[in-house]
Amino acid sequence: AQSVTQLDSQVPVFEEAPVELRCNYSSSVSVYLFWYVQYPNQGLQLLLKYLSGSTLVKGINGFEAEFNKSQTSFHLRKPSVHISDTAEYFCAVRKVAGNKLTFGGGTRVLVKP
Amino acid sequence: GAVVSQHPSRVICKSGTSVKIECRSLDFQATTMFWYRQFPKQSLMLMATSNEGSKATYEQGVEKDKFLINHASLTLSTLTVTSAHPEDSSFYICSARGTGGGTEAFFGQGTRLTVV
Numbered sequence: 368a369q370s371v372t373q374l375d376s377q378v379p380v381f382e383e384a385p386v387e388l389r390c391n392y393s394s395s396v397s398v399y400l401f402w403y404v405q406y407p408n409q410g411l412q413l414l415l416k417y418l419s420g421s422t423l424v425k426g427i428n429g430f431e432a433e434f435n436k437s438q439t440s441f442h443l444r445k446p447s448v449h450i451s452d453t454a455e456y457f458c459a460v461r462k463v464a465g466n467k468l469t470f471g472g473g474t475r476v477l478v479k480p
Numbered sequence: 481g482a483v484v485s486q487h488p489s490r491v492i493c494k495s496g497t498s499v500k501i502e503c504r505s506l507d508f509q510a511t512t513m514f515w516y517r518q519f520p521k522q523s524l525m526l527m528a529t530s531n532e533g534s535k536a537t538y539e540q541g542v543e544k545d546k547f548l549i550n551h552a553s554l555t556l557s558t559l560t561v562t563s564a565h566p567e568d569s570s571f572y573i574c575s576a577r578g579t580g581g582g583t584e585a586f587f588g589q590g591t592r593l594t595v596v
Contacts, residue, residue: 401584403587408571409590410590411573413586457523468585472523
């Protein structure tokens with residue numbers, strides 16, 4: 368079975384500062400990796416995904432993530448955050464041959480002016 | 481990206497009544513749909529997976545008779561919470577994957593259910 372750990376439950380950050388959200392996973396088989404964002408009372412929106420190839424993945428809204436197989440990590444970064452980036456962020460994995468997403472516990476990002 | 485529409489976005493119902501939530505894929509055919517439940521400030525918990533035309537597969541601990549899932553067409557799945565109780569109050573989210581085994585699942589906007 369897979370598991371996903373998001374090491375920080377909450378990350379306060381000032382506007383225009385960089386942010387990194389950490390995600391580590393555990394799986395005995397190959398997986399796809401995803402980052403989603405959830406705004407209050409809404410569903411999830413895909414930020415980016417890693418399927419194969421280049422380990423640096425660029426997503427929407429200026430976010431990027433790096434897949435590190437040896438450290439089983441998929442950390443999300445943004446060099447300069449906006450107030451509008453205040454949201455909940457979820458890391459998720461799915462077995463390449465599977466169907467179900469396994470989510471981490473989420474990281475709440477609060478961007479302060 | 482593809483659009484998944486979930487309706488209603490909010491619903492309040494009385495204890496003991498049933499409520500139906502719809503999940504529609506608007507511009508693609510969804511062979512597989514997933515239903516999640518999310519408690520405040522927590523992650524998503526998968527309740528069940530449904531494939532078009534067959535019975536849903538429920539996760540351990542999820543009551544099949546309480547949470548009825550129907551996936552009668554390639555664009556529509558419904559979740560019916562039967563005989564609702566206040567502890568069923570939660571945020572329910574659906575997601576859908578298209579035909580051809582695409583890698584990405586698209587999510588609905590979620591439904592806030594309050595049972596009074």
